[in-house]
Amino acid sequence: MQVFRRLTDGVWRGVDTVTSTVTDTVSEAFFEPVVRLGVTGLARSGKTVFITALIANLLERGRMGQLRGVSNGAIRAVYLHPQPDDTLPRFPFEDHLAALTGHTPHWPDNTRGISTLRLSFRVQSGGLRGLGGARRVHVDIVDYPGEWLLDLALLDMDYAEWSAQVLARAAGRPGGADWLAQAQAAQADAPFGEGDARALADAYTEHLAAARAAGFSDCTPGRFLMPGEMAGSPVLTFAPLPPSAAPRGSLAREMARRFSAYKSRIVRPFFRDHFARIDRQVVLVDALDAIHAGPRAVEDQRRVMAGLLTAFRPGRNAWLSTLLRGRRVDRILFAATKADHLHHTQHSRLTAIVEAMLRDARSRADFSGAQTQAMSIAAVRATVEEVVQHQGAALNCVRGTLLETGRQAAFYPGELPEDPMRLLSPAREGAEAWLDADYQIMRFAPALADLTPGDGLPHIRLDRAAEFLLGDKLT
Structure with a gap:
């Protein structure tokens, strides 16, 4: 609990300094930009862990070197702000952080509905040189199940x-x-x-x-x-x-x-009241689980991702196009989760598989200037890398605590192909199983946190994800 208290000590001090006067509300509406960041993904893709880790690492930014506002000193302070929408549940960040950083860390409960939380940033234009004035930027994180986006297709x-x-x-x-x-x-x-x-x-x-x-x-x-x-x-x-x-x-x-x-x-109220207000979006994809399940699951995931993209090209849906009135999400990140289940030498292959899954849909989509990117991440790193000798060969493994047994084990998941079509082609052709490989996956418990002051939770490329999604707003 010491880690949890250190990460959250400054949170309530920040909240205590926030007033709720009418003047403050008007000032925010007219002078303090608000970025609404949507976080979605299908069940077990890691939405709750992603949001918890993102917030923790923005409050304690020692591991966020790839976020420009951190590296150049522009971000001077970050704190939790009372959320502006009193009708939505608050994302229970403190409870989830306690689950990940306690004496017996465990994964927090999955997303069951929509929730939100506001982070406020004090940004100094000009960074460490202080050449510009300080300003506040608010980031409203909106957590919602990806299954709700799939329902958009039902409207047609x-x-x-x-x-x-x-x-x-x-x-x-x-x-x-x-x-x-x-x-x-x-x-x-x-x-x-x-x-x-x-x-x-x-x-x-x-x-x-x-x-x-x-x-x-x-x-x-x-x-x-x-x-x-x-x-x-x-x-x-x-x-x-x-x-x-x-x-x-x-x-x-x-x-x-x-x-x-x-x-x-x-369906319609969700898109009208929540989705239509999102500015930036991250879609979490558990590609490893689908690969482990087999070709049919991979093809199903490819089709589903294409379906998710329809929500971000409203021209294909007259009702949604009218609702958005020209407003569109301008940055979309497709993040392949659980990169820590693979040795780093395979991360680029995992990213390539997700990019290939998206290729057809992206080529047909009209994003009207929206930037899209794919990357492999682990919002909370649960493993360490290890090379194991097996039958005279060196295997690039990961070691962690097995979720089912609590035992420490080194694990070799198999080599992902360099060419993503070696997976996607048999999947599209309806193959029952992989012919030349057996892709395994293990479920790891979160590692016991041992954090130094100023450090958030260990991760893989969470800072790069934050830079793509928010970097231009925080410098």
């Missing part, structure tokens, strides 16, 4: 189109055969019954959970696996069904109505 579909798409891909996914049998046995033309709707919705949700656990990414609707306070509500009690006549009052007709309600009551 009716219930029949969505059902046909889901049923077509279910057979090749875990639990898909059982779910298909139940959906085909349902009496879609029969009078609606709430019990029948609940049974179908529960079975479909179980199928989505099994598919996600197996590494599949496209699991819509996004709220089914993260219902929050809407669990059990009619707007989340529907499921895809085979084509039917769907007379008035039938099960199929009510399912279609609830699908429409989901779009109008959940």
